[in-house]
Amino acid sequence: MSRLRSDRRSFLKTATAAGVAGVLPLSLIELSFAKPADNFTFAYISDAHIQQIKGTSFVRNWDRGLIRAVAEANLLTPRPDFVIFGGDLAQLGSKPELDHGAELLSKLNSKLYCVMGEHDYYLDLGAYWSKLFGPQQYSFDHKGVHFVVLNSILTYDDWTFNRWPSAEQRMAEMAGLDNPNGSPFLVGQKQRDWLAKDLKKVSRNTPLVVLSHSPLQKIYKGWNFWTDDAEQVQALLAPFEKVTVLYGHVHQIQYNKIGAIAFTSAMATAWPWPYPQTYAQAESHLPKLTVQMNRADPFFERDATGWQFIDVHTGRSDVRYNLYNNKSRLVAYNEQTQQPEDVDYQSPERRTASQSHF
């Protein structure tokens, strides 16, 4: 990494040659692009799950994850144009949790855009969150890219308004996995109408970046890795030539493409999904386990968590995952295959075999 390269191709080559060995090309980004005006970076932090235990006591592990991501994002050089927080700032949507999370986010030295998560929403249906962070759906233009933020974690009115005796129980039911009492996420008719209207003023060749908390696609219903009206939302996005959907919620790395829409997920700063029961010497506050996942190093609370920073270039997004105790990973848009691809591990023979025994 000792030589600064002046074009994107050699930058990517350099990154690949170094195996993306956990090295963030901090000072390289600025020099990476032929037309700097068209390219920019932003950081993307998601799923902090700030959780109040009692009074001023919050779960230390989740606090540390967000504190560290914020501190590291502040060191990016050149400074990212802005930071996205991808939702689930709180665990159970309470004022103390949202306040504490907002205070930790306030240390960011870049402009912040926030996305609504279900853990932020289902206690008071987003009222306090909106007071802190503003509208739940909005759009903005940045250096030729049209950004859209959606509240994708709504659900059917009957479930939201008629099912539960208390707001607390409604929140708790939506927070569970594999919960037969849960309900699939929705963008909803009203917001889809808003989206259709918002996109009318955008030309078809303008790159779109859509930020949602849940995936705007159907992956696994039991954990709500799912948006029930995903096809209808995708249909609104389909006419555009370059669309990227960035989502949180899944606490793991996912990427795929449906039509012209490239999807890439974010890691959580709190815990990986799913995860094993590990290291239970102290009360862990992890949600109840459903399915085991290999976890490289259960000793390190930050292991298998992370955050990402994103290069937007020629309308496509390359997502670099900063992963603690692990090698960074880069999911970049491959212009030849027209797919988002892991620069290092795309081909099966490059992958690390799963561990079956600890």
Place this chain on the structure above:
Amino acid sequence: MPEARRVLLLSAGLLMSGALASFASADANLGLPPVPIPADNPQTADKIALGDKLFNEKRFSSTGEVACATCHDPAKAFTDSPLVTSEGINKLKGTRNAPSVINSAYFTSMFWDGRAPTMEKQAELPIINPIEMGLPNHDPVLKVVREDPQYIAAFQKVFGKSGERITMLEVTQAIAAFERTIVSGDSPFDRYYFGHDKAALSPSAVRGFDVFLNKGRCVSCHTIEQDRALFTDNRFHNIGVGVNRIQNEINDFAPRFLKAKADGVDVDNAVLSNPKASELGRFAVTSTLDEIGSFKTSTLRNIAVTAPFMHDGSLKTLSDVVDHYNNGGITDPKAHVNDFLSGGIRPLNLTDPEKADLVAFLESLTSPRFAAQGAAK
């Protein structure tokens, strides 16, 4: 294993004098694996003897007063204890506490921040660091070994080379070969755990071993395996030492350091002369964000005779060290936890008896030969 044993016995036989004689005991490396020997630098008796001589060579410093052995003194368990940070030429003070050479052959990278990949590469740097041995370059070293009759004979015998054909490669290979003989196990813990001598540890140390493995979370980085105990994972962790002093300045300082590095500033020089740069730890070497303030896990063998502790020598006693970890990565319980703290560090809630037991366990990791040095203090 036979290879390592052979080397050990060989070196002990060679160096004869009391200093290293205890290595000749059959179990001197109880608890240790074979020493890794690089294929391109095989151990020979003559090479080891030459390395020993070079290790003590003061002419490799600009003042003629500093050798490797100045900060890695065999009489002080190959450290400069009780100095907080090491002193080079003209009593210039560096930023780091001298790590012991004992068992450093097992490290997979050298220096506290791993900035040298091998022992051979490590040996090159202090000689030309302006704070340590202060030479402008390696030419004066080569002049000595190419012109001194004793060295001429030794390099001819060991490497079959003379004159211009002797380079820093041969010099550092000989030093590294010597350092690879400085290994030592057979502590009371080794006799207890690997030798199955239940009387080798005090009851307090036995209880401390349990704390070490469980509630203290020590073993996750200071590793013990079925047939060996290196007490290091050879990785880098931010444990809240040093970095806590610069945490308010990192936002400004870290990007400036990277820029300076890109502009050609020498990392070895910067981290030993600039206290702020030093506390960036592994980040200064790799520029990797999640390594800010992280340092290599040191071995715990002979730790009780090498005070003070940590990369900056900032903790005076083992009790202080235990308190620092017990507080979750802060020495003063009221201090601010640094933002980049390793996910492995958290408050431990150890009781006072548990802390005392843990210290007793750490004190049981001293090899017989160095126990005498500790007692002499």
